[in-house]
Amino acid sequence: KAGVTQTPRYLIKTRGQQVTLSCSPISGHRSVSWYQQTPGQGLQFLFEYFSETQRNKGNFPGRFSGRQFSNSRSEMNVSTLELGDSALYLCASSGSGTENTEAFFGQGTRLTVV
Amino acid sequence: GESVGLHLPTLSVQEGDNSIINCAYSNSASDYFIWYKQESGKGPQFIIDIRSNMDKRQGQRVTVLLNKTVKHLSLQIAATQPGDSAVYFCAGNLTGNQFYFGTGTSLTVIP
Numbered sequence: 001k002a003g004v005t006q007t008p009r010y011l012i013k014t015r016g017q018q019v020t021l022s023c024s025p026i027s028g029h030r031s032v033s034w035y036q037q038t039p040g041q042g043l044q045f046l047f048e049y050f051s052e053t054q055r056n057k058g059n060f061p062g063r064f065s066g067r068q069f070s071n072s073r074s075e076m077n078v079s080t081l082e083l084g085d086s087a088l089y090l091c092a093s094s095g096s097g098t099e100n101t102e103a104f105f106g107q108g109t110r111l112t113v114v
Numbered sequence: 115g116e117s118v119g120l121h122l123p124t125l126s127v128q129e130g131d132n133s134i135i136n137c138a139y140s141n142s143a144s145d146y147f148i149w150y151k152q153e154s155g156k157g158p159q160f161i162i163d164i165r166s167n168m169d170k171r172q173g174q175r176v177t178v179l180l181n182k183t184v185k186h187l188s189l190q191i192a193a194t195q196p197g198d199s200a201v202y203f204c205a206g207n208l209t210g211n212q213f214y215f216g217t218g219t220s221l222t223v224i225p
Contacts, residue, residue, distance in 0.1 A: 004157075031211045043158075043203065043215035056212040090157050094211045103148065103211055105157035 002027065004093045004106035012112045018079040021109045025072050025093030031055075032074040033103065034066060037088040046089075049074050081113045126222045133191040135219045137204035142185065144206035148213065149178060149189045153200045161189070161202075191221075199223045 005024040013019050025032050033056075034046040045058035049068035066076040078085055088110050092103040127133045139147070145166035150158035162173045164180050164187070171178050177190040191198055201220050205213040 006157075033211050033213075035215075042217040043205075045208075045212050045214065048211050050211075056209055058212070092211070092213075101211075102160050102163060103205075103213065104160055105150075107157045 004091060004104055006089075006091050006106035006109050008109060009107065010110045010112075012114060013081050014114055015081055015083060017081050018077060019081060019111060020075055020077045021089055021091075021111075023074045023076075023091030023093075023106060025074070025091075026095075026104060029093040029095045029104075030072050031094040031103075032068055032072065033092045033094070034074070034076050035090045035092065036060070037090055037108070038086075043090070046076065078111075083113050086111060086113045123217070124220045124222070126224060127194050129196060129223050129225050130193055133189075133194045133198070133221060133223075135189045135191075135202050135204075135221065137187050137189075137216055139185050139187070139204070139206045141206060141208065141214070144208070146207040147178070147180065147187055148205045149176075150203045150205060150215075151198075151200045152203065152218070158203060194221075194223050196223045196225055 007022045031050045033048040035043045037043045046060055047054055047066050048056040052068045063079045068074040088108045090108045091106045094103045095101050148163045149161045151161050152158045162176050162178050164171045164178045175192045180187045199222050201218040203215050203218045205215045207213055
């Protein structure tokens with residue numbers, strides 16, 4: 001079974017631009033969560049999608065958004081990029097919608113804003 | 115906000131010794147916990163999980179202990195190997211599949 005796939009692995013963007021990151025979950029998994037990882041703040045929850053609906057949302061500004069497609073693939077978008085958005089963005093895939101189960105992470109997308 | 119803190123940011127052990135990494139959580143409603151291992155340049159790798167109806171769970175060379183009374187969990191790694199060197203995170207659940215993470219403990223195994 002293929003793992004969680006995130007693309008691209010690396011991105012360099014300029015302040016003010018926008019960016020879209022992609023995540024393909026493990027086959028059969030319907031829940032996709034996104035996290036931001038920085039040295040200072042650690043892993044912080046952005047949002048979770050389940051069956052194309054945002055089910056949970058963390059404390060990030062509206063510049064951070066996401067969506068999920070019918071095949072469970074998910075994208076997250078960050079608009080009007082700021083230097084502080086430089087981070088590793090991780091996507092986690094989970095199978096069950098009703099009870100917590102293992103969440104498996106992808107390798108992440110390393111975003112650098114210059 | 116919710117927090118899962120770790121008692122030590124770094125831990126060094128001799129190869130072959132046992133390692134114990136501790137974690138304290140704040141949300142009493144959390145009933146599911148996961149330990150992750152993250153190596154440089156990689157995403158977090160699932161190690162072991164435990165639900166709140168258990169006090170202990172064992173895997174291959176790893177054991178997780180959960181003390182709900184003091185909201186504490188620990189990860190024990192037996193016969194630590196150089197390949198175990200990484201940052202270890204504990205995570206506790208909130209609603210849905212939302213997890214909150216600790217800042218991590220960096221484990222260094224000395225050959």
